[in-house]
Each structure stands twice: as C-alpha cells, then as structure tokens.
Amino acid sequence: MRTDTGTPLPPLRVGVLGTGNVARALAPGWIAAGHDVLLGSRTPAARKPEWGDLPVASLPDTAAHAEVLVNVTPGTESVTVLGGLDPADLSGKVLMDIAVGFTPEGRLSHLEESLGEEIQRTFPRLRVVKTFTTVDCAVMADPALLTGPSTQFLSGDDPDAKRVVARLMTDLGWPEEALLDLGGIGAAAGQEHVAYLFVAIARSLGDYRFSLRVVPPK
Numbered sequence: 001m002r003t004d005t006g007t008p009l010p011p012l013r014v015g016v017l018g019t020g021n022v023a024r025a026l027a028p029g030w031i032a033a034g035h036d037v038l039l040g041s042r043t044p045a046a047r048k049p050e051w052g053d054l055p056v057a058s059l060p061d062t063a064a065h066a067e068v069l070v071n072v073t074p075g076t077e078s079v080t081v082l083g084g085l086d087p088a089d090l091s092g093k094v095l096m097d098i099a100v101g102f103t104p105e106g107r108l109s110h111l112e113e114s115l116g117e118e119i120q121r122t123f124p125r126l127r128v129v130k131t132f133t134t135v136d137c138a139v140m141a142d143p144a145l146l147t148g149p150s151t152q153f154l155s156g157d158d159p160d161a162k163r164v165v166a167r168l169m170t171d172l173g174w175p176e177e178a179l180l181d182l183g184g185i186g187a188a189a190g191q192e193h194v195a196y197l198f199v200a201i202a203r204s205l206g207d208y209r210f211s212l213r214v215v216p217p218k
C-alpha cells in the first residue's frame with residue numbers, strides 16, 4: 001500500500017498469536033509484502049517441519065515484538081491467551097481479531113457479547129478490529145481463488161486501527177473496494193454469527209473456498 005503521495009509505507013512488525021491454519025495461511029503473504037512477521041506459540045520449540053521457514057517465538061516474545069497483533073487462537077481461549085501477556089505489550093496496539101469461539105458441540109460460544117466486544121472490554125487499551133470471520137483461511141490469503149469480487153467486513157471503534165488492518169488485507173491481495181466498514185466493535189457479533197451460515201453454505205457447495213458479497217441497490 002502507498003500513501004497519498006505515492007511513498008511506500010514502512011513495513012509493520014506483525015505478531016500473530018497462534019500457529020494454526022489461519023496463522024500459517026496468512027503469514028507468508030505478509031512476509032512477501034515486506035512485513036516483519038512472528039508467529040506466537042505456546043510451545044515454540046515444538047514447531048513442525050511443515051511450517052517451513054515461518055518464524056515462531058513464544059507468545060510473550062511475539063507480543064513484545066509486534067506493533068500489530070493478529071488473534072488467531074481458538075475463540076474460547078483468546079481472552080486467556082491475551083490475559084497471559086504483559087499489559088505493556090498490548091497497550092495502544094492494534095489487534096486484528098479473526099477468532100470465533102465454538103463450543104465442543106460446534107455451537108457459538110459468544111451469543112450475547114461477541115468475542116470481539118469481550119476482548120475490547122477486557123483489554124480497553126487494545127484497538128480491536130474484527131474481520132475475516134466470514135471466509136476460509138485459504139481465501140483470506142488468496143482472494144484470487146474466487147471467481148469474482150466479494151466483501152470482507154471490518155468492525156472496530158478506532159478508525160486508525162481499521163486503516164492498519166485494511167492495509168494488511170490489501171497486502172494479501174484484497175482490493176480496497178472489497179472492504180466494508182461496519183462501524184464500531186458492536187458489529188463484531190454479526191460477523192461472528194455468520195459462522196452458522198458459512199458452515200451451511202460450505203456443506204451445500206461441498207467446498208469452503210467461497211466468499212460472500214454485499215450487492216448494493218442500483
């Protein structure tokens with residue numbers, strides 16, 4: 001992404017909390033875009049050969065490294081994971097929150113207060129932006145897998161934080177016109193609740209690699 005004057009923006013130090021499917025799908029694209037990416041693991045020494053050269057560190061070291069954090073932990077565990085970090089490493093930082101909480105029965109864990117809202121309430125100094133909850137990680141990392149344009153949603157209280165997250169999305173190949181700002185973090189509930197629709201569509205199509213599109217009126 002470039003500034004209005006055409007000057008390239010400086011790379012970001014990105015700390016990805018989690019080393020699972022989403023972490024490993026997104027990290028290569030951000031590294032290719034020039035960002036300084038660390039994946040945070042509970043057990044960094046147990047990194048697996050299939051992770052290739054992706055840089056892995058402990059969760060505290062990843063948080064200390066980052067200017068932007070990405071939450072890709074299980075949504076039922078995210079508040080505990082964040083609570084285990086030094087508050088100084090969270091203060092003022094952007095958190096791109098992709099997580100969704102599921103019970104062991106496959107139901108949503110955050111029915112009243114969304115996970116995004118819970119994180120923002122619990123860690124008020126974080127600048128939480130909920131996004132990418134309505135798409136599979138293969139498509140998140142490579143929107144060119146789709147046959148046409150789609151919509152990705154952003155919810156968060158801090159406009160600057162949303163701009164940072166939008167930059168990380170465009171760096172993965174998402175065009176700016178695909179990004180729809182839903183307003184404050186209260187709209188995270190809607191994003192998380194799409195999970196049920198997402199699973200039903202995936203079953204119907206027999207494929208997770210699809211995306212949703214908001215079609216405005218004429």
Ligand SMILES: NC(=O)c1ccc[n+]([C@@H]2O[C@H](COP(=O)([O-])OP(=O)(O)OC[C@H]3O[C@@H](n4cnc5c(N)ncnc54)[C@H](OP(=O)(O)O)[C@@H]3O)[C@@H](O)[C@H]2O)c1
Pocket residue numbers: 017018019020021022023040041042043071072073074075077081098099100101132133134135136137138
């Ligand atoms: N998969 C998708 O396409 C997709 C799409 C949209 C949203 N999401 C959401 O994004 C998040 C990540 O999804 P994922 O598919 O990457 O999940 P995943 O493969 O299960 O990875 C989650 C990672 O979180 C870390 N973690 C930290 N604390 C944990 C704990 N207490 N228990 C288990 N793992 C813990 C683990 O890394 P370490 O073992 O290295 O610590 C684990 O690899 C989830 O909240 C999911 O609902 C996923």
